[in-house]
Each structure stands twice: as structure tokens, then as C-alpha cells.
Amino acid sequence: MQGQRAWARLKYQRAAMGSIRLYLRFIGMSFRSQLQYPASFLMMTMGNLTVTSIEFLAIWALFTRFGSLQDWTLPQVAVFYGMVHTAFAMAEAGARGFDILHRWVRAGDFDRILLRPRSTVLQVLGLEFQLMRVGRFAQGLVVLGWGIRNLGIALTPMQLLLIIGSICGGSLLFSGLFILQATLSFWSVESLEVVNVATYGGVEAAQVPMSIYNEWFRRFFTVVIPLAAINLVPLSAILEHPSLQGVPGWLAWLSPLAGLAFCLVCLKIWHFGVRHYRSTGS
Amino acid sequence: MKAYRSMVKMRLLLLLQYRAAALAGIATQLMWGFLKVMVLQAFYLATNEPQPLALEQAVGYVWLGQAMLRMLPWDGDLEVQELIRNGNVAYELCRPVDLYGLWYARALALRAAPTILRAVPVFALALYVLPESYALRMPSAGGLLAWLLATVGALLLGCAMTNLMNISMFWTISGEGINRLMPAVIVVFSGMLVPLPLFPDWAQRVLEILPFAGLMDTPARFFVGQLAPSEVWVFLTRQFVWTVVLVVGGRWLLRRGLRRVVVQGG
Numbered sequence: 001m002q003g004q005r006a007w008a009r010l011k012y013q014r015a016a017m018g019s020i021r022l023y024l025r026f027i028g029m030s031f032r033s034q035l036q037y038p039a040s041f042l043m044m045t046m047g048n049l050t051v052t053s054i055e056f057l058a059i060w061a062l063f064t065r066f067g068s069l070q071d072w073t074l075p076q077v078a079v080f081y082g083m084v085h086t087a088f089a090m091a092e093a094g095a096r097g098f099d100i101l102h103r104w105v106r107a108g109d110f111d112r113i114l115l116r117p118r119s120t121v122l123q124v125l126g127l128e129f130q131l132m133r134v135g136r137f138a139q140g141l142v143v144l145g146w147g148i149r150n151l152g153i154a155l156t157p158m159q160l161l162l163i164i165g166s167i168c169g170g171s172l173l174f175s176g177l178f179i180l181q182a183t184l185s186f187w188s189v190e191s192l193e194v195v196n197v198a199t200y201g202g203v204e205a206a207q208v209p210m211s212i213y214n215e216w217f218r219r220f221f222t223v224v225i226p227l228a229a230i231n232l233v234p235l236s237a238i239l240e241h242p243s244l245q246g247v248p249g250w251l252a253w254l255s256p257l258a259g260l261a262f263c264l265v266c267l268k269i270w271h272f273g274v275r276h277y278r279s280t281g282s
Numbered sequence: 283m284k285a286y287r288s289m290v291k292m293r294l295l296l297l298l299q300y301r302a303a304a305l306a307g308i309a310t311q312l313m314w315g316f317l318k319v320m321v322l323q324a325f326y327l328a329t330n331e332p333q334p335l336a337l338e339q340a341v342g343y344v345w346l347g348q349a350m351l352r353m354l355p356w357d358g359d360l361e362v363q364e365l366i367r368n369g370n371v372a373y374e375l376c377r378p379v380d381l382y383g384l385w386y387a388r389a390l391a392l393r394a395a396p397t398i399l400r401a402v403p404v405f406a407l408a409l410y411v412l413p414e415s416y417a418l419r420m421p422s423a424g425g426l427l428a429w430l431l432a433t434v435g436a437l438l439l440g441c442a443m444t445n446l447m448n449i450s451m452f453w454t455i456s457g458e459g460i461n462r463l464m465p466a467v468i469v470v471f472s473g474m475l476v477p478l479p480l481f482p483d484w485a486q487r488v489l490e491i492l493p494f495a496g497l498m499d500t501p502a503r504f505f506v507g508q509l510a511p512s513e514v515w516v517f518l519t520r521q522f523v524w525t526v527v528l529v530v531g532g533r534w535l536l537r538r539g540l541r542r543v544v545v546q547g548g
Contacts, residue, residue, distance in 0.1 A: 050466055051465070054466055057475070058475045058476045062322075062325050062476060064482050065325075065333070065480050065482065066329050068328040069324050070324040070325075071328070193303070193307070201310070201313050201314065205317055212323075212324035217316065
């Protein structure tokens with residue numbers, strides 16, 4: 001009995017290890033193929049960096065004219081901006097497979113994934129890890145670092161950890177949105193851009209403090225898609241600002257977990273979608 | 283002339299087929315418009331000084347940008363680019379019409395059809411449905427006429443840019459680079475990102491000289507009344523000069539590009 005249980009546990013562990021190893025293999029393959037043309041890769045990355053930096057150019061231009069955003073300073077806004085852009089870049093790179101899944105579904109290629117004796121999530125994640133997203137990540141990180149340095153407060157290690165945790169939470173949240181978009185493609189391969197309102201729109205919305213928005217808008221990004229939980233709420237433990245008063249401390253420290261919870265819910269929906277997948281039959 | 287006219291008509295009919303995509307696009311545009319408007323409102327709250335663009339004008343400017351988004355030359359004509367890439371451009375050379383003119387006619391339809399689909403609902407919502415503080419205001423008759431003229435000027439200018447992007451394919455072949463780079467340039471210098479009058483004062487001269495302001499900024503400023511309708515001739519001339527420069531340059535490049543083309547028999 002004892003031995004049997006130990007055996008089962010061992011088998012489970014080996015399967016899990018195997019999955020991780022397989023995923024790393026997939027990623028390695030993807031890296032190698034992207035680096036096959038180094039010049040092209042470099043240009044794509046620089047392009048990504050330039051195109052995504054433009055968003056900060058807009059914020060900077062408006063700050064030079066108006067001085068402040070409501071009563072937020074530029075370094076404070078830079079922290080919001082940097083956090084959401086780094087989080088989104090990680091999701092874009094890692095969950096790219098879900099972003100392009102509709103092509104597989106349209107062509108009926110999803111059957112191939114279903115036939116293999118591995119989890120669908122693992123295989124879709126392994127489709128591609130888009131390295132060039134490092135461009136967005138780098139500019140977000142630079143802006144975040146600049147913002148933190150110029151806040152005028154010294155961060156404790158715990159606060160720094162909270163920022164990193166929020167970025168990870170945000171990355172999970174955006175990955176969840178990509179998973180939802182992929183799940184939608186089981187029912188319709190058209191008009192998927194509607195999801196852009198939540199993904200790219202979410203980045204656009206969360207790159208400045210969301211307290212400046214209209215009530216109903218803020219509620220959408222707090223309750224429906226918990227974007228506030230991965231920047232506005234945790235930052236209340238760090239930044240001094242009247243609109244952040246009244247957020248209980250424990251909530252600020254726990255809220256990044258909302259990203260994880262959101263992602264788990266999306267995975268549940270994904271599994272539901274997979275069961276309802278119908279191949280094109282060709 | 284008849285050949286070009288039927289080219290525009292055929293492309294228009296084809297592009298008007300995609301209505302579901304247009305609906306999704308309108309939802310996206312509304313969301314973007316709201317975001318931009320709310321950020322601008324928050325910025326204007328920070329100051330009491332008079333700005334080169336009043337808040338209501340800035341709000342209107344944002345909606346005009348959203349409505350006319352698809353008219354901007356974001357990329358070349360993908361089908362023409364494909365023709366150049368795979369060599370089928372040889373067939374185009376057999377047609378008894380001027381190639382530059384033919385592609386220009388295609389570009390006109392390519393920009394006009396989606397713009398009509400997008401602009402009508404966005405205008406209707408922004409003018410008549412949205413609450414006062416988020417709304418676009420109807421201009422005076424003079425302002426409307428100036429806007430209309432400047433919009434035509436913007437369309438002609440944008441198509442000259444589209445053609446230039448097509449022609450660059452004779453040298454770059456892939457077209458990836460230009461199709462990725464142009465959106466970044468256009469979004470900044472046309473006023474799509476931030477209304478051009480709100481950029482720092484020292485940047486204004488440069489923004490004015492570049493051709494991109496004529497794509498979006500110029501018509502929008504007439505609509506919201508930041509420019510007086512009587513000034514329209516100055517700005518039309520500016521758009522026109524740039525259009526002529528780009529068309530002449532494009533024709534010259536096309537001639538040079540075609541000289542390099544080697545068509546394989548088959």
C-alpha cells in the first residue's frame with residue numbers, strides 16, 4: 001500500500017518533470033528558429049522597442065505642456081506605465097501561441113494538438129515564444145526604473161518585491177485574456193479583434209493611474225477585468241496620493257494574486273472550449 | 283479615365299463586404315476614443331492657463347481622429363506589394379493604362395471604403411449620442427466646408443504616400459520594414475497620438491513643415507474651429523505641394539524600379 005502510493009507519486013512527479021522539460025525543449029526550438037536570422041531579429045526587436053516607446057512619448061509631451069496629470073507627477077505615472085508594459089510584454093512573448101491559435105483552428109490543425117498525449121495548454125504555449133517582445137519589455141523596464149528613482153522615496157525590499165509580484169500578476173492576467181481570445185476562436189474565427197479592447201485597450205488604460213477615469217470605466221477594469229488589482233491597488237502601499245487613501249494594507253499586498261485567479265478562471269473556460277471544438281474535417 | 287473610375291468602384295464594392303469586421307472596429311474605436319478623451323480631461327484639470335487647443339476642441343479632435351483613422355496610409359496596398367514580390371507585376375505592365383495612375387486609383391478605394399464604414403457611425407455617436415462633456419461639436423458652415431476640402435486634400439496626400447510605399451517594394455522586396463515603420467511615424471506626426479497643437483512649442487515648426495500634419499491634423503483643426511475657415515487656402519496649398527512632390531517623386535522611382543525588373547518567362 002505504502003509502496004504503491006509512493007510509486008504513484010513518483011510517476012506523477014516524472015510526468016510533471018517531463019512536461020517542464022518538454023516545454024523547455026519547445027522554447028529552445030522557438031529561440032533557435034528566431035535567431036536563425038540575427039539581423040532580422042535585431043531589427044524586429046528595435047522596431048518593437050521604438051513602436052511601443054511612442055506611448056511614453058505621448059505622456060511625456062502632455063506632461064511638458066500641462067505639468068501634471070490631475071495631481072499625479074511624471075515619475076508616479078512612469079511607475080504605472082513601466083509596470084503594465086513589462087507585464088504585457090511577458091504575456092505577449094509567452095502566450096503568443098494562444099494569440100495565433102485561431103489560424104490553427106481555421107485550418108483544422110488543432111486536431112494535431114488533440115492527438116498528442118500531452119496537455120493542450122502546454123502544447124499551445126510551446127508553439128512560439130516571441131523573443132522580439134523584449135523590445136517592449138526593455139522600454140517598460142527603463143521607464144519603470146526611471147520612475148522609481150525619481151519618486152523621491154526609498155523603496156524597501158518588500159515594496160520592490162510587491163512591484164515584481166504585481167508585474168507577474170499582470171502578466172498572468174494578460175495571458176488569461178489571450179487564452180480567452182483563443183477559446184473564442186473555437187466558436188468564431190472572425191471578429192476576434194474585439195478582444196483587443198481588453199488586451200491592448202487594457203495596456204492603454206492601465207499605463208496611467210486608473211483613478212483619473214470615469215466611474216463606470218474604472219469599475220469595468222476593476223470588476224470584470226481586474227486590471228486595477230495589478231497596479232493601482234498594490235501601488236497604494238508604495239505611492240503617496242490622496243486617491244489611494246483608504247485601501248486597506250492587506251488588500252494592497254494580496255491583490256496581485258487576482259491576476260493568478262483570473263488566469264485560472266480563463267484556463268477553466270479554455271478546457272470547456274476544447275471539449276466543444278469541432279474540426280473543419282478536412 | 284473610365285478605367286480608373288471602374289477600378290475605384292470595383293475595389294469599393296469588394297472592401298465594403300467586410301461588415302462584421304467593421305462593427306468590431308467601431309467598438310474598438312469608441313473605447314480608444316473614450317480613453318484618450320478621459321486622459322486629456324485629466325491633463326486639462328491640472329492647469330488654468332489658456333492652451334492652444336481648448337478642452338472641447340481637443341475632445342473633438344480625438345473623435346475626428348478615431349472617425350478618419352482608416353484614411354491614413356498605415357501601410358502600402360498589400361495586393362500590389364504581393365504582385366511586386368512574386369513578379370506578377372509583369373501582368374500589370376501589359377495593361378494599356380498608366381501604372382502609377384492605376385495604383386493610385388486602387389489606393390483611393392483602399393482608403394475611402396473603410397473610412398466610410400468607420401466614419402459614419404463614429405460621427406453619429408460622437409455628434410449626437412455622447413454626453414456633452416465627451417461630445418464632438420458641429421462646426422459652422424464655413425468650418426464644415428473647410429474641413430471637407432482639407433479632408434479631400436488629406437486623402438489625395440495619403441494615397442501618394444501609399445503609392446510610394448508600394449514602389450519601395452522594388453528595392454526592399456519584403457516590405458516588412460516599411461509596413462512596420464510607417465505606422466509609428468504616422469501616429470506621431472499626423473496628430474493621432476497627441477493633438478499636434480499640444481506638442482511643445484519648439485516642435486511646432488517642424489510638425490508644420492512635415493507632410494504628415496496634412497493627413498489628419500489639418501482637417502481636424504478646421505472642424506473643431508481652431509483654424510479659421512478663411513485660412514483654408516494656405517493649408518490646402520501645403521497639402522497640394524506635398525502631394526505633387528510625392529507623386530512626381532513616386533513616378534520617377536517607379537520608372538527606375540521598372541527598369542530593374544527582370545521578368546522570368548514561364
